[in-house]
Amino acid sequence: MAQVRAAITGVGGYVPPYILTNEELSKMVDTSDEWIMERIGIKERHILLEDGKATSDMATEAVNQLLEKTNTSPDEIDMLICGVVTPDMQFPATANIICDKVGIKNAFGYDLNAGCSSFLFSLVTASKFVESGSHRKVIVVGADKMSSIVDYNDRNTSPIFGDGAGAVLLEPYTDGNGLIDSIMHVDGSGRHHLHQVAGGSLKPATFETILKRQHFIYQEGQPVFKWAVSKMADVSVRMMERYNLTPETLKYLVPHQANMRIIEATAKRMGVGTDKVMMTIAKYGNTTSATIPLCLWEYEKELKPGDNIIIATFGAGFAWGSTYIKWAYDGSKYAK
Ligand code: UT7
Secondary structure (H helix, E strand, O other): OOOOEEEEEEEEEEOOOEEEEHHHHHHHOOOOHHHHHHHOOOOEEEEOOOOOOOHHHHHHHHHHHHHHHOOOOHHHOOEEEEEOOOOOOOOOOHHHHHHHHHOOOOOEEEEEOEOEOHHHHHHHHHHHHHHHOOOOOEEEEEEEEHHHOOOOOOOOOOOOEOEEEEEEEEEEEOOOOEEEEEEEEEOHHHHHHEEEOOOOOOOOOOHHHHHOOOOOEEEOHHHHHHHHHHHHHHHHHHHHHHOOOOOOOOOEEEEOOOOHHHHHHHHHHHOOOHHHEOOOHHHHOEOHHHHHHHHHHHHHHHOOOOOEEEEEEEEOOOEEEEEEEEOOOOHHHHOO
16 A cells, blocks of 8 residues: 655745834844844844734634635644744643634644744644544644744844744645655753743743843854754755755755854755755744745745655754655645
């Protein structure tokens, strides 16, 4: 019997309309367009400004678009996993809220938090349900309202992050295309370099934690940078070797969009030219769980069945990994 693989059969995406440019950010903190472009490679990022709107609202937009594109009814969805670090609330899960807003009534689901690697960890987890035959139409969402935890007084972190959401539909395929393999890792000793100090059970919210600005992102940029460059490349090179993939036979590398220099260093270690690297960082920044599905959304029209794609990720935790996918459909069929 032909092996069942979980194949991506559609991609939806959403970024909120408001654009925060480097020029505007330079009026908020001591920074400049030149510094941000040279050190990070971000020109602008989209921010969800509307009052009363949260991560689930952006995710709902992405999922609705995905369902419309793929001509799928919400009733057909039997599972939804949401990769997220900025859930609407500590509980219940944002996945439940998305299902309610979209009208998905016959599914189970949950949130998965692996820092910036949340989407890829969710994709790999969801693929097991599809491969086992227990679930046939599974949505994987990556969504984050990073502006809700960014300190716009901190020049070290405020240029980096943006808001957005992306979603993919996974279905069982037996033609050899789909998710082929993944190499995933965590190392919790890295948690000290990138985290949110307060708001969890270790340090619940108090007046003091608020005064100390401990509900915002805390990041030591340099160690995170070094780990990201080495780990993302390590697992991706291993994946290429495992399947005898070469820069010529690879269609695209899809790296987490944290820093242009990290992306370029990873591609270089893999021997892959930047023309084969999906990049959205300049216009969306680091949308955390949404970077990878937003890349797939932007480049979908260029993808054809059988295309070899490597997705690489690194994030807080530390959590990182690489996934090899053989693309399953002609993305140009959805081109507007
Ligand atoms: O997605 C989750 C994973 N996260 C990441 O992958 C982020 C990884 N880290 C990075 O991308 C980089 O480390 C940063 C972009 C965060 C920082 O870049 P860097 O080249 O490592 O800069 P740095 O922190 O070493 O700072 C260099 C200098 C410092 O000044 P001094 O001490 O040399 O005088 C900083 O104060 O740059 C200064 N600086 C800035 N200057 C202008 C830091 N941020 C800014 C800024 N504008 N926004």
